[in-house]
Amino acid sequence: MAAEDGVMSEWPLSLFAASLLAGAAPLVLASLGETLTEKAGLINLSLDGTILLSAMAGFAAAVETGSLLAGFAAGAAVGAATAAVVALMSLYLGQSQVAVGFVLTLMTKDLAYFLGNSYARIPGPQAPVFPVPGLDVLPWVGPALFRHTLITYGAVAAVAVTWFFLYRTRAGLVLRAVGENPQAAFARGINARHVQVFYALVGGVLVGLAGAAFSLSVKPGWGQPQGAEGMGWIALALVIFGGWHPLKVAAGAYLFAVLQMLGITFQGIWPSVPSQVFQTAPFPLMIFTLVFMHLGQRPEVERWAAARPWADRLLRFVRARAPRALGRPFPDRG
Amino acid sequence: MDIELRNIHKFYGSVHANRGIDLRVQGGTIHGILGENGAGKSTLMKILAGAVPASDGQILLDGRPVTFSNPAEASRLGIGMLYQDPLDFPPLTVLENFMVGRPARPKRGVRYWADTLKGMCRDFGFSLDPKAPLETLTLGERQQLELLRLLSVGSRLLILDEPTTGISPEQKELLFRALRRLAHEGKTVLLVSHKLEDVENLCSRVTVLRHGAVTGSLEAPFNAQDMLALMFGTPPAPLEKRRRTFSEKTLELRRVSGLGGRAGLRDATAAFHRGEVVGLAGLEGSGQGVFLRLAAGLQPPLEGSIHLFGKDLTGWDYHAFRRRGVAFVPEGRLEEGLIAGLTLTDHFALAACAPKLCVPWVTARRTAEERVERFRIRGRPESAADALSGGNQQRLLLSLIPPEASVLLLEQPTRGLDVESTYWVWEHLLRLADDGATIVFSSAELDEILMTADRVLVFYNGRIVLDVDAESAHPDLLGSAIAGRVIS
């Protein structure tokens, strides 16, 4: 622990990186979860409320049992349950995924405030920091990367795992195939609907963990407002922004966290402007990006870019297409 | 594998798509299924592949009756189908497409499948890059991949639905060589086609369907005349048509190209005149659909120009064409033409009444009553459009055409209609032509075109290959042109 006293470890950039990694963990988990669900062809719009409810449930369970594990499990269960409602209502009862998701967004938020009332502003357990032995003493890199809670490491690992799962495993291939063309998957003996329900649940679990990460690690405790309001919508937009690719989605999440932290820095410069103003800054940016992505798909723009290698490369990077079956459930035959 | 189909029936609602079909296919042969669009070929093949359940009938493989309720079960019995629109996953890579849907056991790695695919490619002389995204491949290459995949999962019966549409001659040659070899190795091949030359080149036996029933079977060597007769029937003697000459040009397309359908449309030029009825013939998706949509201003041409009454309207939208007297009647009645959930009165209020702040409901209702009467629509002004039968929906669509329209562009105006409705529709359209309207329509029925049109344009693979007076056009000439052979 010698380096901890050293001046080097207090290097601001290293601190910035450390809090970035920790602060972005919930957003990364939630947007990865939604990526999985949407890759399978289902939209779970309820993220914004689900994250709050699972944050509340995670904190409450941890307080009641004294076990952090139980807390994270409760958060995951809440996320899965909400996702299950979306999946069942849309795949088995033919209701619009957007409508169900939107109702759940509002309802889970109110549920969180209602059920969490007695847990508001009480002390509770907090995920401890696990320094990685040997690596945490490295100058600069140590404090930035290797002194975090398990869920922060987990979020970073989840990026790699999700990517590996989607693009390097048999099950990931099936998942992508179903999201593209459930009819074709059905013809090859895959039960498309079961696959969609399953990945709605898996995505829900990740969203739920995101909520629990918030209330047990990033900003420990429960209150109203909790501070995670709006994060679900950002996660949903990040999935589009990242073109449904886990690495780009995660990059977007970290970029977003940087913007948020810069916002806090700017607040120090203009203390009279409330922090919420800076927090809204990424949204117009998000809209611009979406417009840019759309324009990039116009044939005339493509023709223009074809003659300019840099523009072409940029276009190819931002160009993304939603899974073809997204939001359109496979007719009742599976 | 020997295949036998006994008395297969298929109903889609009230449409009888297969009417008691019996078919025997000997193992180790290439058997052709020939017929026009809508003859019931695709339905029959989908039944055999498990994609569509039969309403009645029996399937026997090697003499044993079998049942299956989905394509995966059919596949386990050794039946594989290559669909007209390949059932694959365009953003995924070639190798991933090859791997989707494999059983989990025995466990095989990516390397194994890559080697398998490479080996098979070498074997058949295909060159497919396993890493390329499927969407960068041509249709012919996607077909090659699907064929290899079907073989690798153990298909002993291969069904190919119109495999030669939209692929290059070289790819076709490669495909045919592969199929001949597979038959030689004992596999059974069912080739569904529209094209005489495919069948002549490849098949040892052919069964012809027409209107959902078998009209006959022939052995190689085939006589083209016999096949055409079975496909199109003996056309009734053309109606006594008075010789008409047309002079006043209404609509003209000059060297237009456009995207859409399987083949797109390339370099098409045609002019139409007052009072003229022109039929567009061709295999579905050969360019006639794009042609009609370009002519209506529904999509801008990539190249070329469109003139209406001498004015260049290239690049204008449908509403501009509509104001100048063009009316487009789409093929998908409830998909594109009518609005489900809106009543007949609603439709007339939108299409036949002047746009005012308040909907003139009284006028709209009176118009609806009057048109229901005149067009003999079996329905009431307050019925929803989707509650009408197909024939009545078509009548409603025709009744929505503004009376002052002078150029009518119709996609398959009688598809799915019974004889009486068809007759009525044409009576009405020909009356409009007599009054000076230009009528351009596409149809899958040669009889219909020969009976009603003054002139026929035949589309093949995105081009107009024939432009003749209906009077001087022999059905064989048209049939050959549709099948890709222009006899000059």
Add this chain to the structure above:
Amino acid sequence: MTPPPSLAHAAQRFLWTILLALGLSSAVVALGGASPLEAYRHLIVGSLGSWAKLTQVLRVWVPLTLCALGLLYTFQIGLWNIGVEGQVVLGALGATALIRWGLGAPPQWVVPAALAGAVLCGGLWALAAGILKTRAGVNEIFAGLGLNFVATGLQLWLIFGPWKQPGIASMSGTETFPENYWFPTAGGWAVSPYAAAAAVVLLGAVAWTLRATRLGLALKAIGRNEQAAYLLGLSPRRWMLLAMMLAGGLAGLAGAYQVLAVYHRLIPNISSQYGYLALLVVMLAGYRWQGIPFIAFFFAALNVGSIQLPMMLRMDSSLAGVIQGSLVLAALAVQGAAWRRRTAS
């Protein structure tokens, strides 16, 4: 959107929806460690128990109804105008701006101008989302949501910056307007009877436009089949923008009402989430106008009744939202069950 079911079926569905929602919310209350009956009693007494409470309910009913009416237009044409929340805020900003500029001028000119400005601001804010949708391919949900956050940011910046109270900027909002610039009201009522009457008139007007005018017919046609409507001579994009502007205008009016008739100043949470709540109202009303006044009233009563829950039962007032959500969710489930029966046969 399916045709309206027969009366018996509708009654059956209604009952099932109520039962399901009641079961769901009772379970939640019990889970929160309280007696559901006790909670419901307080909700009813707290909202309908006295004339004063009733006028408070109506005070919430007005903006909720206004927003819901606007959403009828956008739902009719098939758009999810989730940006209604931001449109309320912009309406409030527009009204506040005009009042601030007009201070000193005769109120009988300034107040109507503020209303008109609010309608314009809300409408233009909605137009922005509409243009993003029709021209730039941004899904209206994300465009609307993004603009909601931007609207909130703008509002906070104004409250804490240019429009701050002399001396100190605070979350309590801007300075209160002089009383003669308040929306007229009758003595002792929480709700301005003129505003409530205006909402009823607007309800009739919206119903009339939907039934009797070309607007209603065009929106319905495009919402059900854009391509066919285009072939029949309608321009879907233009009608979409118009529907958005109408919805935004009505939402803007709701924002102006919040400023002029309720708070008499601009406060940070000026929209009180009525935009989002109105989306639920319209969904529960089956996207038809007939049910809106009643459902809006019921939702408003829940909101008002829940205010005293923290005091009386030490329960969070968000129970109102839980009940509202349960109702819509139950309605969707009941609809889904009917759908399943229909497709199975």
